[in-house]
Amino acid sequence: PDLAGLFIGAYGILGIITSVTYRLRQTPEAERFGFFAFDDYERAVDAASGVQAQAAATFVVGLFGGPKPDGETGDAFLHLVVRDRAATADARMREAAAICASHLGRPGPHEGTRRYWTEHMYSWLRNTAPGPYYSDRPFFCPEVAGFVSTPGLKRAVALFREMKAEREAQFEEYGIRVKGVDAYLARNGAYLWIDTLYDERRADAYAYGMQLRSEIAERMFTEGRMSPGGLGAGVAPHIMPKLGETYGLLRRLKGAMDPNGILNPDLIVERGT
Structure with a gap:
C-alpha cells in the first residue's frame, strides 16, 4: 500500500513519510504479563535495569508520577510484558519477577497490564477504563x-x-x-x-x-x-518558518486537526493565529 504522506503525531511530532520497510516476524506463541509496586522509585529503576540486562521482559513501562494505579499503593510501579515461545515466556517472566522481588517489588494483579497491551489504551496502566482519560x-x-x-x-x-x-x-x-x-x-x-x-x-x-x-x-x-x-515548541518558531510554503500547509493542517490548540501549543501554530 502507499503509505507515503504527512504524519502528525499526538506529541506534536511531524514528518514526511517517504518509504516504508516491512519486517515479517512470527507471531509469538505466548504473552505473559506482570505488575510490581515499589515503595522507593530508585528500587524500581534498579529492577528495570536488571530486567533489561537479562532481557527478561520484552517491554517494561515504569510509572514514577501522576495518579497511582487504582487500588495500589507505592512510590513507583513496573508493568512487564513478555512475548515469546510458551515455555520460554514462562521462564522469562519468572526471572523478571525474581529480579523485581530482589529489589523489594510487590507483585500485584496484572489485568491492567494485559488490557493496556491488548487494547492499546494508556489509561489501563493505572487500572482505569478509557472513559475518564478520553472524555x-x-x-x-x-x-x-x-x-x-x-x-x-x-x-x-x-x-x-x-x-x-x-x-x-x-x-x-x-x-x-x-x-x-x-x-x-x-x-x-x-x-x-x-x-x-x-x-x-x-x-x-x-x-x-x-x-x-x-x-x-x-x-x-x-x-x-x-x-x-x-521538535519542541521552544525551537519550533526558529525552525518551522524555514519550510516556506510547506510551513503554511502544515499550519492549516494543524489548525484543522486541532482547532483548540491542545496538542503542544506553539509547536506549529503560534498563539494568536
Whole structure:
C-alpha cells in the first residue's frame, strides 16, 4: 500500500513519510504479563535495569508520577510484558519477577497490564477504563519527553519531583495536575514522558503552563541529561518558518486537526493565529 504522506503525531511530532520497510516476524506463541509496586522509585529503576540486562521482559513501562494505579499503593510501579515461545515466556517472566522481588517489588494483579497491551489504551496502566482519560474535559497537555539511560531515570525523576515541590503553591493556584511521569523501556534505554495538565479555559493557567513546560524542558535537557524526543515548541518558531510554503500547509493542517490548540501549543501554530 502507499503509505507515503504527512504524519502528525499526538506529541506534536511531524514528518514526511517517504518509504516504508516491512519486517515479517512470527507471531509469538505466548504473552505473559506482570505488575510490581515499589515503595522507593530508585528500587524500581534498579529492577528495570536488571530486567533489561537479562532481557527478561520484552517491554517494561515504569510509572514514577501522576495518579497511582487504582487500588495500589507505592512510590513507583513496573508493568512487564513478555512475548515469546510458551515455555520460554514462562521462564522469562519468572526471572523478571525474581529480579523485581530482589529489589523489594510487590507483585500485584496484572489485568491492567494485559488490557493496556491488548487494547492499546494508556489509561489501563493505572487500572482505569478509557472513559475518564478520553472524555471531553477542558484540559490540555504540553508534554516534555525524551530519551534517557535507564540508570539516568533516577536523576530525571528526582529533578521533576524537586521542581514540583518548589512550585506547589503555583500548582495549587493554577490548578495544574500531573497526568504521568512514565518511562517506556526497551532493551537498553528509556523514553521518559512527563505529562502535565492545565485548564485551557484559564488564560493565566495557559501562560504559566507554557512557562513551566519551558522550565521543565530546559532542566531535563541539561541537568537531567535527557535527549529530546522531537521538535519542541521552544525551537519550533526558529525552525518551522524555514519550510516556506510547506510551513503554511502544515499550519492549516494543524489548525484543522486541532482547532483548540491542545496538542503542544506553539509547536506549529503560534498563539494568536
